[in-house]
Structure formats: C-alpha cells, structure tokens
Amino acid sequence: MTVFHRFGYMNRLLLNLPVHDGCAIDMVLLLQNVWLRRSAFVLLAQALIMVLAEPAFAVRPFVTDDARVVFKGQLEVENFAQLNMTKGEKPSYQIRSLQGTSVTDRLEIIAGGFGPLYENKQVKPVDLVFQPKYVFYRSLGAIPSLSAAVGQLFPLSGNRQQWNSYAMVHASWFLFTPPESTDPYDNGLAIHLNLGTKSQYDAGLAGRYTTKPYWAAGFEAITFSRDFRVIGEVFAGDPFTFEEDFPVFQTGFRWYKTANFQFDLVWRGVRDNDERASDTIQIGLRFLFDDAIKFPW
Numbered sequence: 001m002t003v004f005h006r007f008g009y010m011n012r013l014l015l016n017l018p019v020h021d022g023c024a025i026d027m028v029l030l031l032q033n034v035w036l037r038r039s040a041f042v043l044l045a046q047a048l049i050m051v052l053a054e055p056a057f058a059v060r061p062f063v064t065d066d067a068r069v070v071f072k073g074q075l076e077v078e079n080f081a082q083l084n085m086t087k088g089e090k091p092s093y094q095i096r097s098l099q100g101t102s103v104t105d106r107l108e109i110i111a112g113g114f115g116p117l118y119e120n121k122q123v124k125p126v127d128l129v130f131q132p133k134y135v136f137y138r139s140l141g142a143i144p145s146l147s148a149a150v151g152q153l154f155p156l157s158g159n160r161q162q163w164n165s166y167a168m169v170h171a172s173w174f175l176f177t178p179p180e181s182t183d184p185y186d187n188g189l190a191i192h193l194n195l196g197t198k199s200q201y202d203a204g205l206a207g208r209y210t211t212k213p214y215w216a217a218g219f220e221a222i223t224f225s226r227d228f229r230v231i232g233e234v235f236a237g238d239p240f241t242f243e244e245d246f247p248v249f250q251t252g253f254r255w256y257k258t259a260n261f262q263f264d265l266v267w268r269g270v271r272d273n274d275e276r277a278s279d280t281i282q283i284g285l286r287f288l289f290d291d292a293i294k295f296p297w
Contacts, residue, residue, distance in 0.1 A: 060098060061266050061282035063250065064192045064218030064233045067145035067172035068184045069108035069135055075292035076100050079285045080264070086278035092119040096126055101293050106135045110151075113240075117157055127164070128154040129240065140184065144171040144193075153240060161204040166239040168196025168214060185256075190220045194235070200242040214239060220254065227256045231266065247271050252282075260288035 061080045070076050078098045085091050094117045100110035110131040117126050133149035146169065153164040176188030184190075199211040218233030232251040237244030252266030264284035271277055 060096070061250070061264060061268070061284045062218065062231060062233065062254075063235055063238055063248075064216040065133070065147075065149060065168070065170050065194055066190070066192045067135060067147040067170040068138075069102045069106065069133060069147070070100070070288065071290070072102045072105050073291050073293045073295060074102060075289040077287045077289075079287075080282055082268075082280050082282040084278060084280045090120065092117065094118070094126060098129070103295060104297075108133045108135075113153075125156040127156050127240065130154070138184070140174045140177045140182070140187070142173065142175075144173050145184065146171055151239065159202075159204075161202060162242075163201045163203070164198065164240070164242045165201075166196060166198040166214060168194045168239070170194050186226075188222050188226075192216075192218045192233075198237070198239050198242055210242075218250075229254045229256075231264070244270065250282075260290070262286040 060078045061082065076099070078100075079096070081093075081095045083091060083093055094115065096115040097112055098110055099112040100108055102108045110129065110133065113126055113129045115126050116123050129151055131149055131151035133147055135145065135147040137146040139145050148167075148169045150167045151165060155162055155164075171193045172184075173189075173191040174184045174187040175190070177184075177186055194214070194216040196214045197211050198214045199209065202208045202210070214236050216233060216235030218231065218235075220229050220231045222229050230251075231254050232249070234247065234249045236246040237248055248268070248270050250266050250268045252264060255263045257263060262285070264282070264286075266282050266284070268280040268282060269278070270280075
C-alpha cells in the first residue's frame, strides 16, 4: 500500500467517525493533520532515497578494500557523511558519493567522490577519484581471493598542483560460508588485507614525485544475525589522503537491510601524534541496482 493509498484510507476512516460535538470535530481534524504530516515525512524520505539512488570501493566509509566486485552491469552508489573532531580545531563536516559498475565479470570501475567539505567556515568540493579494479582469483575458505586496483585523485579541495594516486593488491578470506552458497557476501567472517603504495606528484616543486608504502587490514563478522555485523580495520592512512599515516583505525557496525541496501555506522580514530589526534563519526549508505547498465559484450 503506497503512502497515497494509506492517506486516502485514513481520510475516509476519519470522515466516517461519528461526530457528536465540536470536540470530536477538532479531534478528527487533529488526527488528519498528524497523518498528513507523517505522510509528508515518508514521502520526503522516499524522495531523498531516490535522489541518492539516481546517480563502490570497499564500501565506504570502510577503507580496507576487498577482493570482490559487483555483478556485471550492476550499478553501485556509496554515500557517506562524516563529522570530524580534531584536537585544538573546530569540527569539520563532509559528504561524499562514489559510483561504480562492473564492465565484465572481473573488472570494476569506480568514479566520483562528489560532495562538499565544510572546514574553517569554508565550503569546498572534495577530490574526485577514478579507480579500476580487477579480480584475478575467486575463492571461498582458507584460500584467499585476489584482486588489484589503481586509483587517481583529481584535486579540487586543496592544492591544485598536488595529484595523489595509489596502487595496491587485495587478499580476502571468506570463511564460514554455508556449503550450498557461492556468494562471497554470505559468510560468517571475512578478513581483508591490502598491500601497496600511495604517491603524490607536486607540479609546483619542479615536478617532485613522492611515494610511500601502504597497507590495511580489516574484518567483517556476523553477530546475532547474518544481516547485522561488526566491522573493524587498521591502516596506514586513507589512500585518498597522502599525508595521513599509521596509526588510523575504524570500528563499527554494518546492517544489510536487503541484498541491495546496506547501512554503516563507524567510529574512526587517528593517532599520528598527540597534537593532531582526531576522532570521526561516519554514516554510510550503499545502494545496488541490478542490470542498470547494459553492455554490448
């Protein structure tokens, strides 16, 4: 039953109530007003989801990438918002959206990063990212799945002369999968390991190119329900941010509302030194749309 049908039904029900005095009429009008407000809120929420869905990565805000991709032609949209609190500084806010699809059964293309960053009373766009990812080997159990990805960020938010990039390989162990299942998401415990480099090219310093090692390790485990899971990770800084280094960690919860909708709530901590210690609260929403893109091959 849609919102419109529910409202029509409620309206008819209220109008058919027996009316004996002005108080009853006021009660009917009050109930109608409350129902209308509630219906408008539901419509607004549904419209917001549709707006987000019209436009993935390791399912941000989770940073450690996994050795799996979405199905060919499936469109994924990852939206996340964060509140960052750094010692000695005012809070900053960020909203970001990543889009991606698999052009083959093994090759996934991620692009986007659209969104604003509010910091020091200024609003600026976040950097855009482009990342191809290829799965070399798929496996369930003790033998890991293997994939690799490279990413390029296009500077919009800061120094336009600094171009960040990264390259890494991923190993994922999908454990405690039901015997009849071949779905890597249908597991009791998933462990992910990333190894690679992240680099920065500074065009303003005589073309200086700097690179440093990068690594990340994370897990996802079921709790009282296979749909509600605990997640955690530690990594040598976000690959989106060249300056960020170890130790950075995240922990939180993931809820698979449906096979195509996922909700994350995580807490992130950065402890590079006592002066720059920061904590971040992040909320993530991931949407999957089956057969959204038709490829001729």
